[in-house]
Amino acid sequence: MSPSINSADNATSPNVEYTNEFIRTQAVYRGTEATKDESGSVIATPYEKKYEFKINRKVPRVGVMLVGLGGNNGTTVTAGIIANRLGLTWQTREGEQSANYYGSIVMGSTIKLGVDPKTGEDVNIPFHDILPMVHPNDLVVGGWDISSMNLGDAADRAAVLEPGLKNQIRKELSAIKPLPSIYYPDFIAANQGARADNILEGSKASRTHLDKIRQDIRDFKSSHNLDTVLVLWTANTERYADIISGVNETADEILQSISDGHSEIAPSTIFAVASILENAPFINGSPQNTFVPGVVDLATRHKAYIAGDDFKSGQTKMKAALVEFLVNAGIRVKSIASYNHLGNNDGYNLSAPAQFRSKEISKSNVVDDMVAANTVLYKPGEHPDHCVVIKYLPAVGDNKRALDEYYADIFLGGHQTISLFNVCEDSLLASPLILDLVILAEILTRISWRETDSSSSISDYQGFHSVLSLLSYMLKAPMTPPGVPVVNALGKQRTALTNFFRLVIGLEPESEVALQQRLP
Numbered sequence: 014m015s016p017s018i019n020s021a022d023n024a025t026s027p028n029v030e031y032t033n034e035f036i037r038t039q040a041v042y043r044g045t046e047a048t049k050d051e052s053g054s055v056i057a058t059p060y061e062k063k064y065e066f067k068i069n070r071k072v073p074r075v076g077v078m079l080v081g082l083g084g085n086n087g088t089t090v091t092a093g094i095i096a097n098r099l100g101l102t103w104q105t106r107e108g109e110q111s112a113n114y115y116g117s118i119v120m121g122s123t124i125k126l127g128v129d130p131k132t133g134e135d136v137n138i139p140f141h142d143i144l145p146m147v148h149p150n151d152l153v154v155g156g157w158d159i160s161s162m163n164l165g166d167a168a169d170r171a172a173v174l175e176p177g178l179k180n181q182i183r184k185e186l187s188a189i190k191p192l193p194s195i196y197y198p199d200f201i202a203a204n205q206g207a208r209a210d211n212i213l214e215g216s217k218a219s220r221t222h223l224d225k226i227r228q229d230i231r232d233f234k235s236s237h238n239l240d241t242v243l244v245l246w247t248a249n250t251e252r253y254a255d256i257i258s259g260v261n262e263t264a265d266e267i268l269q270s271i272s273d274g275h276s277e278i279a280p281s282t283i284f285a286v287a288s289i290l291e292n293a294p295f296i297n298g299s300p301q302n303t304f305v306p307g308v309v310d311l312a313t314r315h316k317a318y319i320a321g322d323d324f325k326s327g328q329t330k331m332k333a334a335l336v337e338f339l340v341n342a343g344i345r346v347k348s349i350a351s352y353n354h355l356g357n358n359d360g361y362n363l364s365a366p367a368q369f370r371s372k373e374i375s376k377s378n379v380v381d382d383m384v385a386a387n388t389v390l391y392k393p394g395e396h397p398d399h400c401v402v403i404k405y406l407p408a409v410g411d412n413k414r415a416l417d418e419y420y421a422d423i424f425l426g427g428h429q430t431i432s433l434f435n436v437c438e439d440s441l442l443a444s445p446l447i448l449d450l451v452i453l454a455e456i457l458t459r460i461s462w463r464e465t466d467s468s469s470s471i472s473d474y475q476g477f478h479s480v481l482s483l484l485s486y487m488l489k490a491p492m493t494p495p496g497v498p499v500v501n502a503l504g505k506q507r508t509a510l511t512n513f514f515r516l517v518i519g520l521e522p523e524s525e526v527a528l529q530q531r532l533p
């Protein structure tokens with residue numbers, strides 16, 4: 014259901030035109046510029062700008078190619094799509110379980126459209142219905158893995174799915190075999206070598222691997238008769254790549270370095286470059302710096318979409334919500350101890366220092382914006398003590414134990430200590446995020462905009478900036494366009510997303526002021 018109309022000829026909003034192909038919206042974007050003068054006083058100036066948004070209503074046939082298809086997340090998200098598509102149920106100790114998409118913001122949450130004038134009640138619709146989005150059941154899944162294991166056996170290896178479900182789809186899963194992938198041992202833990210039996214031959218030089226991945230994308234698209242392919246990295250966490258002048262700082266440098274087989278070019282960067290050159294949106298679900306400056310430059314040059322980094326699944330999502338609440342409540346968080354142990358292969362890879370360091374970075378920066386925004390509680394540069402510990406304990410498998418302590422200053426020298434024990438079934442929390450990232454990235458490729466102010470210089474339809482910062486809600490270390498500040502506050506991230514979709518269909522942002530309900 015589209016919020017403003019039920020069919021193309023009875024739009025309820027004069028600013029929104031519906032044809033069979035497009036939605037065209039005349040929108041006014043309103044914001045406030047705020048500047049501080051030398052004395053520290055702030056000048057706030059409201060502004061507005063007119064835009065036209067054009068949304069292609071035709072939902073394409075969409076394929077997603079997962080790098081790390083045979084991993085815990087890869088097997089789990091694939092199984093979840095199959096289970097939902099078939100409407101499966103299975104027995105568990107707690108009784109019958111049905112397939113669902115819980116944990117997906119798109120498939121499991123709602124967006125407030127407005128208020129019923131008669132009752133004053135909020136009117137909410139399923140998030141997925143705000144615009145014509147691809148349904149996850151219709152996604153065609155494929156991808157690569159350095160392990161040749163078919164997905165039926167890989168699901169056994171992952172030990173995430175209930176047997177009652179897994180055994181119903183074993184045949185379908187077992188028919189899926191990952192494509193051979195790029196394996197540069199230096200970038201992931203040495204302990205991953207034991208599973209690397211499905212790797213591309215030849216050296217990385219002369220673009221051999223880049224061209225093969227590009228061909229894989231083209232073959233996948235044509236063999237499944239797809240309109241759109243997105244590529245998503247859910248392979249192991251890599252070490253950070255050094256940023257080296259002349260090697261990976263510009264688009265030309267990155268292409269030349271790939272041709273030269275430079276040792277600092279990571280497999281994930283080659284997948285990103287291949288996707289950009291094939292105009293396939295690329296999303297990085299891991300914490301490494303796949304998007305070295307040269308990759309961002311190349312994506313911008315090709316007007317291709319990229320997003321990352323690192324799925325925000327359990328412990329960090331909780332942290333982003335809790336610290337936003339505490340700091341916005343005037344409670345001065347002074348230390349955060351963030352520990353977890355897990356026993357899956359991700360944890361095994363992260364048991365190596367260089368790979369842990371990538372994760373430590375993405376898990377540590379998540380409170381920076383909330384703290385910096387509250388100059389009442391924190392002096393410039395001041396921030397809570399924050400430690401991140403991850404231990405590999407095979408016994409607990411994918412059921413990560415996250416133990417957090419938040420220690421805060423409160424009124425008159427008091428303290429508040431919040432301890433959280435959070436058993437996150439990591440892959441069952443991360444897999445719905447993979448779907449959200451793919452579905453939202455895809456709809457963003459079908460939205461274009463132009464300015465309609467009389468003085469505007471941008472009169473042709475444009476796409477968005479190559480770095481899709483709107484996807485930050487699903488990501489621990491959200492990428493933003495160069496120079497744009499990072500927002501990690503979870504509530505702000507979700508509000509940005511929902512108000513963006515309201516804007517492009519001609520609705521005002523939801524302010525929750527509900528003024529009419531407060532006037533006598």
Ligand SMILES: NC(=O)c1ccc[n+]([C@@H]2O[C@H](COP(=O)([O-])OP(=O)(O)OC[C@H]3O[C@@H](n4cnc5c(N)ncnc54)[C@H](O)[C@@H]3O)[C@@H](O)[C@H]2O)c1
Nearest residue numbers: 081083084085086158159194248249250299358359439443
């Ligand atoms: N809750 C979560 O599960 C979660 C949350 C945030 C981030 N992540 C990140 O997502 C990634 C995947 O997590 P997972 O639990 O599925 O891990 P996993 O180890 O089970 O799966 C990773 C897969 O990638 C494969 N692989 C490694 N290098 C590859 C390459 N160059 N090309 C193709 N395949 C390659 C491995 O063989 C493995 O099958 C990790 O980087 C992890 O840090 C996971």
Ligand SMILES: O=P([O-])([O-])O[C@@H]1[C@@H](O)[C@H](O)[C@@H](O)[C@H](O)[C@@H]1O
Nearest residue numbers: 324325326327328329353359403
């Ligand atoms: O998203 P989140 O639950 O905070 O973070 C998780 C970490 O706690 C875990 O140690 C790691 O293995 C997962 O890949 C994920 O990054």
